[in-house]
Amino acid sequence: MRSDPVVQVRSLVKRYGGKTAVDGLDLVAGAGVTAVLGPNGAGKTTTIETCEGYRKPDSGSVSVLGFDPVREAAALRPRVGVMLQSGGVYSGARADEMLRHVAGLHAHPLDVDALTERLGLGSCGRTTYRRLSGGQQQRLALAMAVVGRPELVFLDEPTAGLDPQARRATWELVRDLRGDGVSVILTTHHMDEAEQLADDVAIIDAGKVIAQGTPEELCRGGAENTLRFTGRPALDVASLLKALPADSTAAELTPGAYRVTGKIDPQLLATVTSWCAQHGVMPDRISVERHTLEDVFLELTGKELRS
Numbered sequence: 001m002r003s004d005p006v007v008q009v010r011s012l013v014k015r016y017g018g019k020t021a022v023d024g025l026d027l028v029a030g031a032g033v034t035a036v037l038g039p040n041g042a043g044k045t046t047t048i049e050t051c052e053g054y055r056k057p058d059s060g061s062v063s064v065l066g067f068d069p070v071r072e073a074a075a076l077r078p079r080v081g082v083m084l085q086s087g088g089v090y091s092g093a094r095a096d097e098m099l100r101h102v103a104g105l106h107a108h109p110l111d112v113d114a115l116t117e118r119l120g121l122g123s124c125g126r127t128t129y130r131r132l133s134g135g136q137q138q139r140l141a142l143a144m145a146v147v148g149r150p151e152l153v154f155l156d157e158p159t160a161g162l163d164p165q166a167r168r169a170t171w172e173l174v175r176d177l178r179g180d181g182v183s184v185i186l187t188t189h190h191m192d193e194a195e196q197l198a199d200d201v202a203i204i205d206a207g208k209v210i211a212q213g214t215p216e217e218l219c220r221g222g223a224e225n226t227l228r229f230t231g232r233p234a235l236d237v238a239s240l241l242k243a244l245p246a247d248s249t250a251a252e253l254t255p256g257a258y259r260v261t262g263k264i265d266p267q268l269l270a271t272v273t274s275w276c277a278q279h280g281v282m283p284d285r286i287s288v289e290r291h292t293l294e295d296v297f298l299e300l301t302g303k304e305l306r307s
């Protein structure tokens with residue numbers, strides 16, 4: 001599936017006044033679905049908006065389908081779909097008018113009725129944008145981004161605030177776009193979304209890409225290397241750690257939820273259960289797990305809240 005880059009960002013720097021939002025970022029995205037993850041304020045939207053041509057790099061360069069998104073915007077416009085986090089829409093216009101208007105700007109648009117039905121917007125056609133619910137506005141923005149059959153579509157948090165049904169409908173649409181050869185760059189805070197949809201994941205922190213790879217690559221090395229159990233809060237993890245092999249870790253992640261990492265084999269499982277028995281601990285649940293993308297994300301970006 002991977003091929004020539006559809007998006008290539010080199011040493012991108014973008015500042016707002018004294019604040020460096022993007023700090024020498026390098027990113028290559030090929031065909032398929034690329035998920036861009038990162039904590040709040042990491043620089044994802046700034047990077048995506050620079051790729052969309054809405055912002056000019058302070059330094060570095062961006063190439064989208066081989067074009068400069070600012071200087072060659074006219075060449076890119078018919079080939080790229082953009083879903084903004086919010087705004088960009090006249091709030092008094094009716095949903096179907098807006099979608100048909102955007103469809104009319106393209107040579108081979110998708111069938112508008114089928115698309116609105118698909119995204120559960122069939123009954124909203126005559127409703128003005130401002131009267132749509134937040135989730136309906138979101139779905140309309142998605143429909144507007146894809147109706148022109150773009151080669152590449154940028155989706156900035158496409159499922160933020162959507163109910164589970166709308167989220168699934170969005171995932172199916174993204175999968176179908178991918179199946180039709182459309183490349184997708186999506187930002188999301190939902191790790192399961194990235195795991196479900198992405199061929200490639202880039203994790204951004206403090207304005208730089210700090211890890212990139214397939215979800216499997218990012219989680220690799222994590223195969224069966226985490227053991228979790230739940231028990232009563234505030235167990236003596238230092239004592240548990242002493243019972244474990246030298247390269248293990250043991251931590252209480254949230255009260256009563258414990259994680260052991262290291263070489264998780266039958267011997268280590270026996271050690272943990274035997275330690276529990278010695279300490280009168282009856283675990284409610286013990287599981288041996290692969291690292292999830294969320295584990296990797298939190299390990300790389302830390303657990304503290306970002307301002």
Ligand SMILES: Nc1ncnc2c1ncn2[C@@H]1O[C@H](COP(=O)(O)OP(=O)(O)OP(=O)(O)O)[C@@H](O)[C@H]1O
Pocket residue numbers: 016019020021038039040041042043044045046047
């Ligand atoms: N127009 C702006 N003016 C000033 N500062 C801005 C502007 N846009 C973004 N920033 C700052 O730049 C940094 C990066 O913001 P950006 O929106 O790119 O992050 P993000 O990764 O998309 O965050 P989130 O996950 O919260 O959407 C933040 O510190 C933000 O406050």
